[in-house]
Amino acid sequence: MASSSSLLVRGRAFALVVAVALVAAPRRINGGAAGPAARTNDPNWHVFSVSSLLPSSACTASKAASNSSALGVVHRHGPCSPVQARRRGGGGAVTHAEILERDQARVDSIHRKVAGAGGAPSVVDPARASEQGVSLPAQRGISLGTGNYVVSVGLGTPAKQYAVIFDTGSDLSWVQCKPCADCYEQQDPLFDPSLSSTYAAVACGAPECQELDASGCSSDSRCRYEVQYGDQSQTDGNLVRDTLTLSASDTLPGFVFGCGDQNAGLFGQGEGVAAVAGRAELRPWPGGRPSLPLGGPPPANAQFTALADGATPSFYYIDLVGIKVGGRAIRIPATAFAAAGGTVIDSGTVITRLPPRAYAPLRAAFARSMAQYKKAPALSILDTCYDFTGHRTAQIPTVELAFAGGATVSLDFTGVLYVSKVSQACLAFAPNADDSSIAILGNTQQKTFAVAYDVANQRIGFGAKGCS
Template identity: 65%
Template sequence: MASVARRARSSRGYCPAVVLALVAVLAASAAAADDESRGPDWHVVSVASLLPSTVCTAARAASNSSALSVVHRHGPCSPLLARGGSPSHAEILDRDQDRVDSIHRRIAGAPTTINPARASKQGVSLPAHRGVPLGTGNYIVSVGLGTPKKDFLVVFDTGSDLSWVQCKPCRDCYEQQDPLFDPAQSTTYSAVPCGAQECQRLDSKSCSSAGTCRYEVVYGDQSQTDGNLARDTLTLGAAPSDTLKGFVFGCGDDDAGLFGRADGLFGLGRDKVSLASQAAARYGAGFSYCLPSSSHASGYLSLGAAAPPNARFTEMVTRRDTPSFYYLNLAGIKVAGRTIRAPAAVFRAPGTVIDSGTVITRLPARAYSALRSAFASSMRRYKRAPALSILDTCYDFTGHATVQIPSVSLLFDGGATVSLDFSGVLYVSKVSQACLAFASNGDDTSIGILGNTQQKTLAVVYDVANQKIGFGAKGCT
């Protein structure tokens, strides 16, 4: 500004009007630049709010609603945390990579490694790539099972089909939060016979000496559950109508693996044995959920595909090789309102699966490289931090009261544009290590995965009846 004033004096003498005019122009430019960094294409966030609270602020689902309250299994709202502790961020991300590897193997049709000791003990040969789900997820709900009902904390997982809980008598069970389900104490319990259609649909099954159906499920992280296929009454809400009689599930009596202290797992995949499919006659073909922005808050899981007015939909894609998954077509990404330099074909070639149990979204290598470049260009004001496991674009916010982060929006086929919440842009392990919450597949041929971090705060609607998937902003409020 001083040099501008000197130039104004040099030829015509001191001119206050000129100086003031130039000051006004420069001030307006600075204000415009500041408005741009604080506009709808940017998030301005207090650094003090980056880390989740250690106190649960979750609200309970309405008593007259069949919606189930969803909490993060490692957060302060989780009853599992009190006894089981919480893994480190590096451990969570390393396990996430195991799940992603399993998804890629399953879709590619590659053999899935099975624990030979357990396979030998059971005397079975599991399919190479069918019927092998993907490992436990990150969010839990409470359901009632049996008559009279007993409540159980279970992981819900869109990448699995069969629902199960651990049961008495148990030959080999891991330690869980609640007492085991006791079939002898339920007046509505019955074992599924080997000849039943539900048994015949299972990929890995056998018959007991009593002629009842035995199931076996091996997950991608080598966790495993074995037991009897059974029927009983499932309670999903407080109203008498919120029950499913004759619900088919696994009564596990030989289980091991990385289930934490969860009482079991409920599958929401597309197979006929999943909870979503069995509940379709009562609630409609589909379901929706909202994952909270932080582990100290709550979301919901609701059967039926009721959509909020602001939901934006894209086509649900079906693939014959892995029909249980929910696929959609991601076509592009915007950073700070500008589309990254990756053509839609880069995303469409491998396709994209949406998964509630994968933490970090995986992109084709070319797409991730373009995203990382655009994001880093907008973050040049901040000091870089070391990588965290699979996350290679991290920043140190130490000494900042607030930070300005570029918005990230996902573009889907059909024109649906979904703007991510701030919690879906960064994965924060600590103030000095906040990382872009996306990762590369390492190639352009492996399937892309839309993970649960990017789904936070969105009402995610699986409208199976109309074969579409929708996203509504501020879904948990």
């Protein structure tokens, strides 16, 4: 089973195509479950082998990643992860409870940002900051939670490879650089500007510097940046430009990114961040906005929904309008999602969050269909769990998400359940604390889909079986 995904990069259409897959989709199995007769031919049910619940320890490349111009996107904890392959000296595997706790921290940070907490930053000259007893104002980001997905990108000439956190919720791409006043430990050598023939610093007066929410000017007229994430992680450094290599056939000269020389926090083993946040970040800025510019045609089978207006340009917003369980629409108040401010689609959030008045009927409908299975203890934020011990095959109802404009996305089996072990398979949705907090479509529900961020046409598409 695959534990990878792919980011297709074909041309410069500025339509971001992301295929997110943590494990392969299980096949429908022509065999009976240990219990009621398996609904093998019923399109409203998933029938799967219980042995397929847990991911493989072996890395199998995603089919979508076979294209020579594709940029691989893999789960940080999966067998295909370059971070896992490079780990030294143990440190212990992260637990599912820890993953979900960090996920909640990220969700809380998104909710705070959407609600407008923190206020607008001001600009301070960092060259005089120490004299005045103040620090460079921060461009505030959301909690990374150490990041769920990583990509390997090349920087400089000749290109050096770096495993960076891939995040649609961050605004600035950056890596750790030499010379570094305070950097956390990483596996690869820090990016060394002196070894690249195409490196250049960005001047204070450059458009790229002025476009940052918060920037300053060093004593030698270099553009300085600082980002403080919601989990108190921080990066501080120079804004620079150099050649970005996405694949053997796809390079981008003059890519603008942060060269961090003071970095600390919960970045795990990631060597920086590949940021693709907000609709503004993917259009061709005159000077080259410091985010990751990616392009490619949307998948032919994609169902599209229009991008919606949101409270902040740092996120992508869509209109989730309904949910079906086992082919039947559940009763959700018509205003449930609009009253919460809409829905954010986020690559860094693991579990989809819903307003309580949308989650409650989803949970109830799913639970009614699972009455034949023994209940299992709750897992952190997940309160609807089942024990499949003793079953050779199992079956769960399909879950479909309906979006504005008629797009209906039938989730893969792996997008319905979050599995810690065979004896604890949980409905992969959770409620927000209240009905006024925005809904978030997490990456578990995006598994196996090619998700097309078609910014030029202001829409997002979901292509089934985008990768496996």
